[in-house]
Amino acid sequence: MRPEERQGRLERARRTLARRHGEKLLAEVTGGVELRARRDASALLAYTIAVAVHALTLVLAAAGIWWIVRGWGGISMALGLFPLALAWGLRPRLPRLPKDEPVLRRETAPELFALIDETALVAGTRGVDTIAVDAELNASVTTYGLRGRRLLTLGLPLWQILPPRQRIALLVHELGHYGNGDSRHGLVVATACRSLTAWRYYFALTPKPNIVQLVVNLACFVPGLLVTGVLRLLDRLTMRAAQRAEYLADRVAARAASTEAAVELMDRLLVVDSAATTLRREANQAALRGARRTGQAGDQDRGEGLWERLAVHMASIPEYEYERLRRVGALRGHSVDATHPPTHLRRTGLLTGPVHPAAVVTGEEREGRIAAELADARSRTARQILRDGFPDR
Template sequence: MLPGDGTYVQWCASCDWNVDPGAPDPEPGRIAAARRRLAHRYGQELAREMEGAEVARPGRDAAAVLALTLSMLVHGLTVVLAVAGVMLVVLGWDTGALPVVGALLLAVAVVLRPRFGRLPKDAWSMNRADAPKLFALIDEVGAVAGTTGVDTVVVDAGANAAVTTYGPRRRRVLYLGLGLWEMLGPQERVALLGHELGHFAHGDIRHGAVTNGALRSLHLWLYFLAPSEPEGLMDRFVNAVTFLPRCLVLGAVTVLDLLTLRASQRAEYLADASAARAGSTEAAVALMDRLLLCRSAEGELRREAVAAQMRGGAAGRETRALAEQDLWGRLADRMGAIPAHEYERLRRVSARRGHSVDDTHPPTHLRRRCVATGGPHPAEVVCGDERLAALADELAPARSALARRVIRDYTG
């Protein structure tokens, strides 16, 4: 049987013919292949570990300790460069050449220094005074997840959500994409918040300040040491001199990546468990299905923008103004009209691709299975009609401004 009416991919539910016509090629190379195999093994092991069990925040295992140790060595190298640079500038001032070398070392250390992160300059940021009901919901969900709320909410047009920290005081920020938020039901939104805040509650060494900063420094080293296209004897000499350091840095990146891979996947499973407790098992399972539509949602937004910009002049301005009106409502309606057979196809695609696209996250089908078998959990946080209306009022300015940005500022 070939489900569908021509609007969606035609595929065979019996033999999976054409179930994944746009499958991307996996990243080439032996290291990437080994990483995918290891990620697949970790994903399956963690899925069996999580299913049907009440999970708690994990302690520091040997891999985490080794990852932190290696990260500190990377940061220690940056400190050594800075100290050596200062000494060469101060003590070698009479030699002529040494201060130049010292200044170069200082410049490299400045580039490699740990960064605290900051909010995007053009972000639509909200604090507690701007959206007290939204922040109250976040605080309530955070309490269920075992953590506190956030200091800032950044609303954008993407079909995604994330949490991170910014500034020297490590303030918490929640990135909330309207492309995802608007196509979720009330309890699914609670589950989404539970998942994101669960990352703060359960921790993820890979995204911690020390380890994440070390990975960033190592990738910058790879950039500095990247071989150039040999056009002469000097290029060949430089490539030969940097070959060994480049191999050492690549080895450090690989080791640190593999040491944090299992912890990163475990953090996702634990965050999903927080989503189920906050919004209910049913809502968390539905959220897993909705996440399969993120790429389609972003495609719908691009289609809306292109269609609105096809006409110029006064007619074009009128078309764009009409397109901005209830853009998010139209997106929610289109995503809500996706039939069950398309969801099933996307679930099978997730199972087939596994870790070939993103091996830092477990495949969605495994996450969905763990959530479904780990309950049932009733909703500990309920988003009723009154609260839903209040949230809509607080997000209304962001919805209007971001709809205008999607339609008028789209560049392809």
């Protein structure tokens, strides 16, 4: 789950498209149609457009180099700098490992990686190479580096509010994205979308411009429309596959953790805003107490108690509140982000599918070992939230 825009026509269009495809796919599921991961004509066209975006980068780079070589030693060399700058801005951006977040590897967290490997077998894929822990109520998978290594980004606040079997459902759902036909997780399409997003930022119009900025806005208007149009087209071409991938990942999560656990995970997602409010309140109270000053003895104690207070709050949410949120979600729409089907549709898809028992379970001892492996990351993340505040979703 990637960073999402909160406003704008593109964001509203993505949510509308997600809801439309989500409803159609749910109708297929409830009608007895078996969903399968596949590459359709839309995915092929999206791949072609993505290749064209990368080809444009190569053309610009080649043109810049040609102008520099052609005008070597003269002022015309400067003509090559402009296409080279454009090529640099449009270059494929491969994800990298985070530098300011805890990163876990197999030698430092063998039990957690063993659990992921076990769940990956159920998902019909392999595990991940690295785990990054951050302070968000989220989880996602991606690949990084030229060798395409797999990275699981685990939002510790989300991990902390989930019971063990819902954690398994979460892990399997994320791992399911590696093999269920979601082209947005592919290297070619994903990097093209990142390049176009960067260009859309470069061509963004300046609000309330002066004379110079007005001229720049006029020059950027048409290219900005073109870039936004291509992004929207890629959204439309890949949205149905992305929605299908979410339903398939939910089914895989049900097989691994049980249908009941997968449904409970959907319910838990409805109350993440309440967890976010609690974490912001804790951060505000810490700021009032002067907890922003690092190096104090009390900072660590407050950080360790953060997760306990969050757990108490989550346990206090009554069942009728979940029922209310389920009804509100069905009426108004609730989704994890703009690319996911509405949560109530995902929940319905699980309830109308086959009922599975848990294929992967953890006992108290194993859960304790995993908790010990995450202890340092848990303390660091708690202190970060209390020091810097909880990030907006």
